[in-house]
Amino acid sequence: xxxxxxxxxxxxxxxxxxxxxxxxxxxxxxxxxxxxxxxxxxxxxxxxxxxxxxxxxxxxxxxxxxxxxxxxxxxxxxxxxxxxxxxxxxxxxxxxxxxxxxxxxxxxxxxxxxxxxxxxxxxxxxxxxxxxxxxxxxxxxxxxxxxxxxxxxxxxxxxxxxxxxxxxxxxxxxxxxxxxxxxxxxxxxxxxxxxxxxxxxxxxxxxxxxxxxxxxxxxxxxxxxxxxxxxxxx
Amino acid sequence: xxxxxxxxxxxxxxxxxxxxxxxxxxxxxxxxxxxxxxxxxxxxxxxxxxxxxxxxxxxxxxxxxxxxxxxxxxxxxxxxxxxxxxxxxxxxxxxxxxxxxxxxxxxxxxxxxxxxxxxxxxxxxxxxxxxxxxxxxxxxxxxxxxxxxxxxxxxxxxxxxxxxxxxxxxxxxxxxxxxxxxxxxxxxxxxxxxxxxxxxxxxxxxxxxxxxxxxxxxxxxxxxxxxxxxxxxxxxxxxxxxxxxxxxxxxxxxxxxxxxxxxxxxx
Numbered sequence: 001x002x003x004x005x006x007x008x009x010x011x012x013x014x015x016x017x018x019x020x021x022x023x024x025x026x027x028x029x030x031x032x033x034x035x036x037x038x039x040x041x042x043x044x045x046x047x048x049x050x051x052x053x054x055x056x057x058x059x060x061x062x063x064x065x066x067x068x069x070x071x072x073x074x075x076x077x078x079x080x081x082x083x084x085x086x087x088x089x090x091x092x093x094x095x096x097x098x099x100x101x102x103x104x105x106x107x108x109x110x111x112x113x114x115x116x117x118x119x120x121x122x123x124x125x126x127x128x129x130x131x132x133x134x135x136x137x138x139x140x141x142x143x144x145x146x147x148x149x150x151x152x153x154x155x156x157x158x159x160x161x162x163x164x165x166x167x168x169x170x171x172x173x174x175x176x177x178x179x180x181x182x183x184x185x186x187x188x189x190x191x192x193x194x195x196x197x198x199x200x201x202x203x204x205x206x207x208x209x210x211x212x213x214x215x216x217x218x219x220x221x222x223x224x225x226x227x228x229x230x231x232x233x234x
Numbered sequence: 235x236x237x238x239x240x241x242x243x244x245x246x247x248x249x250x251x252x253x254x255x256x257x258x259x260x261x262x263x264x265x266x267x268x269x270x271x272x273x274x275x276x277x278x279x280x281x282x283x284x285x286x287x288x289x290x291x292x293x294x295x296x297x298x299x300x301x302x303x304x305x306x307x308x309x310x311x312x313x314x315x316x317x318x319x320x321x322x323x324x325x326x327x328x329x330x331x332x333x334x335x336x337x338x339x340x341x342x343x344x345x346x347x348x349x350x351x352x353x354x355x356x357x358x359x360x361x362x363x364x365x366x367x368x369x370x371x372x373x374x375x376x377x378x379x380x381x382x383x384x385x386x387x388x389x390x391x392x393x394x395x396x397x398x399x400x401x402x403x404x405x406x407x408x409x410x411x412x413x414x415x416x417x418x419x420x421x422x423x424x425x426x427x428x429x430x431x432x433x434x435x436x437x438x439x440x441x442x443x444x445x446x447x448x449x450x451x452x453x454x455x456x457x458x459x460x461x462x463x464x465x466x467x468x469x470x471x472x473x474x475x476x477x478x479x480x481x482x483x484x485x486x487x488x489x490x491x492x493x494x495x496x497x498x499x500x501x
Contacts, residue, residue: 055488056397076489081403091394093402125403170402 005068006031007209008053008083008177014061015048022048023233024061030177030209035199037220038213040230046213047088049230050179053211054085066177077125084175088182090166092116092154113157113165114150117172126173139168143194159186167195171202178202180212184219196223238448251276294361302358306367310337313371317476320379323386325483325495332378335475340370343468351460369440369461370468373425377469378476381421385477386496388413389484396491406485414481421473425466432462 006029014024022045030036038046051057053064055076064071066083093116111119118131140149143164157165163186170178178199184192196219203210211228214220220227254276261268296302314333318324344367348354354362389396392413399409432438440461444454484492 054401056400056490058486058488058490077403077405080401085401087394087398087401089394091398093395093398120402123399123402123404123408173402
C-alpha cells in the first residue's frame with residue numbers, strides 16, 4: 001500500500017428518499033490518522049451516510065473503496081470488521097451470538113457487559129482474535145469505570161453506559177476506520193473528555209481513521225481535523 | 235370395513251338442529267345479541283358440510299390419478315394462501331414461499347405415509363389420500379402462520395440487535411439465526427403440546443369418528459398415531475421451509491436486514 005493512498009475513499013455517493021435526493025455526489029477520502037467531522041442539520045442524512053458506508057443500506061449511487069479496493073472485492077463481514085459503524089443508539093447484543101448458551105430458558109436480553117464484549121469473538125470474522133480483559137480494564141479505567149462495570153446486565157445499562165459498551169466492543173476488534181454516530185451524546189462532560197482522549201490516542205497508530213457526527217459543534221471543532229458538510233451535496 | 239353404525243337421516247339431523255335453540259334462547263335471555271350470527275353460523279356449517287359430503291362421495295369414486303392429484307393441489311394451494319392471510323405483514327414472494335413450503339412438506343409426508351407406511355393400493359386412493367392430506371395441511375398451515383408471524387415480528391422487534399451484529403462483522407446467518415430458531419420453535423409448540431395431552435385431555439376427532447363408524451378402537455388409535463407423526467413432520471418441514479425462505483428474502487446476500495421489503499397487510 002502506498003503511503004499516500006486513502007484508507008477509505010468515497011466517490012459520487014448519493015442517497016434518495018422517495019424522489020428527493022438527500023445528498024448526491026458526495027466525495028471524500030479518509031487517510032491514515034484522519035479524523036473528520038460529518039456535519040449537517042438534523043434529518044439531513046448523516047446516519048444514512050454512515051449506514052451506506054458499511055452497506056447496512058444498499059448503495060443507490062456511487063462507489064466506496066477500502067485500501068483502493070472496491071467493495072465488490074471484499075466480503076462484507078471482513079469489510080465491516082475493518083470499517084466499523086458504531087450507531088448512536090447503542091444496543092447490547094445479549095446472548096444472541098452464542099448458540100451454545102442460547103436456549104429457551106434464558107431470555108434474549110440476558111448477558112453482562114463482559115458477555116457482550118466476549119461474544120463478538122465468536123463471529124467467524126473475529127475468531128482468530130481473542131478477548132483481552134487487560135486492555136478492556138485499561139480502557140475502562142481511563143473512562144472512570146471500575147471492573148464492576150463488566151458484571152452489569154447489558155439490558156439494564158443507562159444510555160451512557162451502553163455507549164461506552166458499544167465503543168469498547170468495537171475498539172477491541174481493532175478496526176481501521178471507525179464511523180462514530182454521536183458517540184458521546186449520552187455521556188457527561190468528564191466522560192466525554194475521556195472518550196475523546198482515548199480516541200485521540202487510538203488514532204496515533206498507523207492505518208486508522210475516524211469519521212464522526214456530533215450535535216455539539218464545539219466538539220467537532222475541538223476533536224476533528226476537518227469537516228465534511230452534507231449541505232454541500234444537497 | 236363393515237358398516238355396523240347407525241346412519242343418520244335428515245329427520246334426525248333436524249332434531250339435532252333443535253340444539254341450536256339452546257344457544258338462541260340463552261342469547262335472547264341474556265340479550266347477548268348473538269341470535270343472528272348464531273343462525274348464520276349454524277346455517278353455513280350445515281350447508282358447507284353437506285356440500286363437502288357430496289364432493290367427497292363423488293371424489294371417492296374417482297379412479298383417475300390426475301383428478302385426485304388436482305384436488306389435492308387445490309387443497310394445498312388454499313392452505314398455502316390461508317397461512318399467509320393469517321399473518322400481519324407481507325413481502326414480495328411471501329405467497330410463493332408459503333405455497334412451496336406447504337406443497338413440499340405435505341407431499342413428502344403424505345407420500346411417505348401412503349406409499350411407505352400404509353401402502354395404499356393404488357397410491358392415490360382418495361379415501362385415504364384426501365383425509366390424511368387434509369389433516370396434515372390443517373396443522374402445517376397453523377405452524378407456518380405462527381412461525382412466519384414470529385419471524386417477521388421478531389426481526390422488527392430485534393432490528394437494532396440484528397443490525398448491531400451485522401455492523402460488528404456478523405454474517406447474515408450469525409446475525410439472524412437466533413430469530414430463525416425462535417420462529418421455528420414457536421411454530422412447533424402447538425403440535426408438541428397437543429401430542430403431550432393426546433388421549434388424556436383430547437380425543438382426536440378422526441379417531442372418534444372411526445370408532446363411531448364401527449372401527450376397532452385399537453385400529454383407530456393406530457391410525458391416529460400415524461396421523462400425528464405425519465402432522466408433526468409436516469408442520470416441522472413446512473415451518474422450516476417458510477422461515478428459511480423468508481430469511482433469505484429479508485437478509486440479503488450483502489448481509490443487510492431489508493425490513494424495507496416488509497409492508498402491513500391490507501385488510
